[in-house]
Amino acid sequence: MVLLTFSKKSFFHFIQPSHLYIATLAFLAVTFLMVLALYTYLYIQKRRFFRNKLMTQALDDCIGALLIERTQDDLEKNVTPQLLKYLKKPISRQLAIDQLINTRKNISGEAINNVIWLYNYLNLKEDSLKKFQSNVWYKKARGIYELYMMNQRDMLLKIFKRTNSQNEYIRMEAQIAIIGFSGFEGLVFLNTLTYSLTEWHQIKLLEQLSTFNQVHLEKLPKWLQSSNKSVVMFALKLADVYQQIFVHDEVTECLKDENEKIRLQAIKTLSRIAVDNTPQILQDQYDNEEYATKLEILRQLAIIGSEEDIPFLLEKLNESDDNLKLEATRAIMKCSSNGEEIVEKKIENDNIPVSILKQVKYEQVR
Amino acid sequence: MNFSDIVFDILTYGIFLYSVVLLLFYVFIGLYSIGETNNYLHRNIFTDYRLLAASIHIPSVSILAPAYNEGATIIENVKSLLSLYYNNLEVVIINDGSKDDSLQKLIDRYELEKVDYHVQYKIPTKEIKGIYKSKSPIYRKLVVVDKVNGGKADALNVGINVSSNDYIVCIDVDCILEQDAILKMIKPFLEETDARIIATGGVIRIANSCEIVDGRLIKVHLPGNYWARMQSLEYIRAFILGRMAWARLNGLLLISGAFGAFDKRIVIKCGGYNHNTVGEDMELVVRMRRYMEEMKLPYKVAYIPDPLCWTEAPESTKILGRQRNRWTRGTIETLKLHKIMFFNPKYRLLGMLSYPYWLFFEMLAPLIEFFGFIIFVLMTFFGIIEWSLFVSLLAFIISFGYMYSAFAALMEVTSYNMYRRKTDMAKLLLTALTEPFFFHPFGVWAAIKGYIDLIRKKKSWGEMTRTGFGTTQTKS
Numbered sequence: 001m002v003l004l005t006f007s008k009k010s011f012f013h014f015i016q017p018s019h020l021y022i023a024t025l026a027f028l029a030v031t032f033l034m035v036l037a038l039y040t041y042l043y044i045q046k047r048r049f050f051r052n053k054l055m056t057q058a059l060d061d062c063i064g065a066l067l068i069e070r071t072q073d074d075l076e077k078n079v080t081p082q083l084l085k086y087l088k089k090p091i092s093r094q095l096a097i098d099q100l101i102n103t104r105k106n107i108s109g110e111a112i113n114n115v116i117w118l119y120n121y122l123n124l125k126e127d128s129l130k131k132f133q134s135n136v137w138y139k140k141a142r143g144i145y146e147l148y149m150m151n152q153r154d155m156l157l158k159i160f161k162r163t164n165s166q167n168e169y170i171r172m173e174a175q176i177a178i179i180g181f182s183g184f185e186g187l188v189f190l191n192t193l194t195y196s197l198t199e200w201h202q203i204k205l206l207e208q209l210s211t212f213n214q215v216h217l218e219k220l221p222k223w224l225q226s227s228n229k230s231v232v233m234f235a236l237k238l239a240d241v242y243q244q245i246f247v248h249d250e251v252t253e254c255l256k257d258e259n260e261k262i263r264l265q266a267i268k269t270l271s272r273i274a275v276d277n278t279p280q281i282l283q284d285q286y287d288n289e290e291y292a293t294k295l296e297i298l299r300q301l302a303i304i305g306s307e308e309d310i311p312f313l314l315e316k317l318n319e320s321d322d323n324l325k326l327e328a329t330r331a332i333m334k335c336s337s338n339g340e341e342i343v344e345k346k347i348e349n350d351n352i353p354v355s356i357l358k359q360v361k362y363e364q365v366r
Numbered sequence: 367m368n369f370s371d372i373v374f375d376i377l378t379y380g381i382f383l384y385s386v387v388l389l390l391f392y393v394f395i396g397l398y399s400i401g402e403t404n405n406y407l408h409r410n411i412f413t414d415y416r417l418l419a420a421s422i423h424i425p426s427v428s429i430l431a432p433a434y435n436e437g438a439t440i441i442e443n444v445k446s447l448l449s450l451y452y453n454n455l456e457v458v459i460i461n462d463g464s465k466d467d468s469l470q471k472l473i474d475r476y477e478l479e480k481v482d483y484h485v486q487y488k489i490p491t492k493e494i495k496g497i498y499k500s501k502s503p504i505y506r507k508l509v510v511v512d513k514v515n516g517g518k519a520d521a522l523n524v525g526i527n528v529s530s531n532d533y534i535v536c537i538d539v540d541c542i543l544e545q546d547a548i549l550k551m552i553k554p555f556l557e558e559t560d561a562r563i564i565a566t567g568g569v570i571r572i573a574n575s576c577e578i579v580d581g582r583l584i585k586v587h588l589p590g591n592y593w594a595r596m597q598s599l600e601y602i603r604a605f606i607l608g609r610m611a612w613a614r615l616n617g618l619l620l621i622s623g624a625f626g627a628f629d630k631r632i633v634i635k636c637g638g639y640n641h642n643t644v645g646e647d648m649e650l651v652v653r654m655r656r657y658m659e660e661m662k663l664p665y666k667v668a669y670i671p672d673p674l675c676w677t678e679a680p681e682s683t684k685i686l687g688r689q690r691n692r693w694t695r696g697t698i699e700t701l702k703l704h705k706i707m708f709f710n711p712k713y714r715l716l717g718m719l720s721y722p723y724w725l726f727f728e729m730l731a732p733l734i735e736f737f738g739f740i741i742f743v744l745m746t747f748f749g750i751i752e753w754s755l756f757v758s759l760l761a762f763i764i765s766f767g768y769m770y771s772a773f774a775a776l777m778e779v780t781s782y783n784m785y786r787r788k789t790d791m792a793k794l795l796l797t798a799l800t801e802p803f804f805f806h807p808f809g810v811w812a813a814i815k816g817y818i819d820l821i822r823k824k825k826s827w828g829e830m831t832r833t834g835f836g837t838t839q840t841k842s
Contacts, residue, residue, distance in 0.1 A: 015382070017758035024758070027765035034772040035795060038779050042791065045783070105414070138408035145412050169409060200556035203423045237423070292631070322486035358482030366499075 055086035066114040119150045141169040148177035163189035183212035197230040224250040240269040271300035298327035305335040395611040402614035415546045419451045426454035430525030431539035437466035446581025452548040463515025489523040489638035492516035519639035519646035538624045547674040551627040554668035561664040567621035569605040572598045573676035588790040591681040596805040603774040613669035617720040623647030625675035645696015687812040694816025732813035771798035
């Protein structure tokens with residue numbers, strides 16, 4: 001802070017000590033109120049902590065018993081009056097929902113149904129529904145999250161309507177929920193999606209899908225031609241992860257896309273669903289590409305290439321960029337049984353750093 | 367009105383206007399940061415990082431950690447980095463010509479062997495003496511680079527050249543990172559839509575007095591040492607209020623060198639870290655932003671309010687003074703290098719707000735304060751000071767400082783509440799009461815020494831002796 005020193009009389013017309021003292025008092029009063037708020041908050045948090053601890057313990061005991069129960073009567077007898085008493089406060093109910101969700105994440109099989117039964121029995125769904133109906137985005141998103149984590153399938157249609165919500169977080173939770181309810185069939189929202197799917201979102205969807213058995217993704221060709229670039233990107237990843245060979249032609253078309261990230265992913269996907277002419281397609285693409293995509297082509301040729309690709313790869317040893325030379329060397333060594341000799345011969349004739357070959361040889365030994 | 371009256375009026379009203387604008391900025395920053403922090407908390411409250419950290423779909427990341435004479439703690443530091451929770455990770459330790467046994471310790475502990483490795487010098491650096499990898503597959507993530515001493519910026523540039531991934535996280539090797547730190551830092555890059563995320567900054571917290579076992583933070587305590595405790599408050603104010611507000615405006619100029627994530631392609635296009643400044647962390651962010659502005663590419667620099675990185679703060683005035691001296695020189699050098707942006711509408715918010723703010727209220731503030739103090743002494747000597755106004759102004763400014771510190775403490779408690787012992791918050795607030803009389807004047811004096819050193823063309827970082835988390839280490 002700047003320490004001001006003044007003696008000018010004229011200045012007093014505007015700022016007088018009394019004004020500054022009033023402001024000082026105001027600042028000190030606000031400071032006092034903030035400190036008061038701080039300690040009140042800490043006190044409330046502390047009280048809440050102890051109350052929550054008791055409630056958590058009661059709920060833990062109940063969940064522990066529920067996980068081994070079979071019949072409706074057995075389930076009900078584990079819900080103690082004490083637990084019901086704790087759950088009268090909204091904050092405790094939220095904590096209970098969070099605890100049930102955490103439990104659900106860590107268990108599998110029939111026990112999940114008992115956790116969901118408890119959620120319904122304690123009427124916690126009402127709390128989730130209130131959030132879902134809220135106009136505040138983060139409450140709505142959280143409501144969706146809770147409803148799908150607690151497998152409230154009757155909400156499927158209502159949640160589906162939010163898969164193209166203007167708010168990205170509501171949209172994301174709704175899409176994950178639909179996948180959670182319906183697996184691969186839930187991907188139907190991609191048909192009408194007008195907003196972007198971020199990379200983060202795509203990773204979450206792929207993780208969610210990984211829990212379901214793979215199916216034939218018949219809508220993939222349509223998604224690969226979507227006007228929504230993020231849908232194309234996600235479809236490319238789906239084709240890659242689930243090796244959907246039947247979309248080879250559509251993926252090849254994606255190499256013409258102006259978006260570099262799409263072309264990059266298309267190269268990776270083509271490698272995973274490669275057919276006989278895929279290496280040639282990648283070679284033809286090479287000269288039109290930018291640096292990162294060129295590198296990717298060479299990396300993928302190392303996986304799917306053969307002796308036939310050696311002349312092309314040898315040419316790439318003359319690239320000015322060392323990383324391209326390195327990837328080309330790696331590819332040659334993978335594609336040919338006498339790759340080392342081929343590269344050594346090239347090094348003798350051309351100006352190629354020998355350290356590149358040494359590095360690749362080390363990698364192969366490792 | 368004679369000439370001296372005119373000069374006096376300009377000084378009086380000029381400094382008054384400067385102070386009013388500065389205080390208004392503080393109020394704006396404080397209030398504006400609330401929305402950003404709350405928004406972040408709401409967005410991430412039920413994100414399951416545990417599930418995603420193990421995903422094969424997350425992008426690969428290289429951590430770059432330069433080390434100079436870190437022999438005392440290097441093994442624990444590397445162990446801590448290798449245990450981070452992230453699937454596709456490469457840990458690059460750059461031994462910047464250490465004079466101690468850092469390298470030998472690493473070789474012995476992690477079963478390292480010198481490997482054939484071709485380095486393309488996309489950014490010119492000093493010579494690499496050797497690259498080491500572990501014979502054991504357990505440490506396959508680890509790459510150790512031994513190089514000729516060239517300073518932190520040069521070491522980081524070597525790391526950029528050697529790293530094999532698209533995203534780099536630059537850290538101080540002795541920092542303690544939270545287990546999910548990398549995933550949280552990379553998330554903004556994955557959430558980008560129209561604007562490219564070029565860098566993400568993370569909050570740095572003070573680890574002095576905290577319980578650290580095996581390179582992991584076990585329990586948080588408020589520092590026992592006065593200077594470190596004062597820095598805890600200062601860091602809360604700077605990170606939770608200042609940088610969050612600037613991030614919301616997309617006007618952030620500084621990502622701490624102790625912990626920042628970058629898009630490597632943009633870093634390379636900009637030429638990497640500048641080794642001719644001691645403020646290489648700020649300079650890189652400014653240069654990257656300038657590059658994006660000049661290319662007319664939409665971009666954003668993101669900030670994460672989670673306490674993800676814990677570092678040891680200087681506990682003595684000697685070391686603290688050197689640090690602040692260096693920060694001042696770094697700020698001046700950076701702003702001088704990019705003076706073309708000053709009030710230049712071509713650079714939009716960067717030129718019209720961020721740069722002028724840093725120039726007037728970060729770079730010039732200590733100079734103006736020091737000048738004010740000299741005037742005060744002279745006026746007192748000549749008996750021309752109006753004491754009633756002086757005392758009221760002093761009370762005004764000190765009470766404003768208290769209010770701002772109380773607000774920062776309130777934000778800390780209502781967001782992350784890291785200091786949970788009963789007495790911690792009281793201690794922190796009591797420490798704040800002393801700030802205008804000890805810590806702040808000390809900071810101004812250290813900054814003035816920074817100006818003097820800059821005029822003398824001093825380029826060194828200054829010895830940074832660290833106590834270490836239970837051990838002793840020396841860094842320069």
